Amino acid sequence: MSAIWLLKTEPDTFSINDLQACPGGTSGWDGVRNYQARNRVRDEMNEGDCVLIYHSSCAQPAIVGEACVVSAPYPDPSQFDLDSGGFDNRSSREEPRWYQVDIRYLCTYPQPLSLKTLRQYAEFADMELVVRPRLSVQKVTERQFQRIQQLCMPESASA
DNA sequence: GCCAACGTTGGC
């Protein structure tokens, strides 16, 4: 049973377009530096899981598209790299502190779902994005996922 | 750039 995640990124730093432009549309999702988010990546993510990409800290905060997890969790290499900005001197190769997965671009939504619009739907009132907006690795329920797809890809919703 | 929410650090 694959899970559904929402991953936040600042488009000025790494947008869904940047992900799409990566070789094979695939990139390591590095830079998670929060323990609760880390635990989800390290302990709960699996290859094959679905991913919603969310753009934060930008003009139009929104869910903008989909990706999928294409690796098992593994230590985030940037924690060992002094020049990466993600360096953490408390980490060691033997005891890595931060983990990542590789994700692969799937699609960009024809109609991104802005945070503003999402908040107008009562059915999203208990979504983590609304309740705990700062957590960078969020869980999405199957029901929420299907509704988001309906709203973001209206012409293909007639399944 | 402001500021509320909340995560982390570190002295005790």
Add this chain to the structure above:
DNA sequence: GCCAACGTTGGC
């Protein structure tokens, strides 16, 4: 282990 101080996130 408490909690004050401080740092970060992210919408607005």
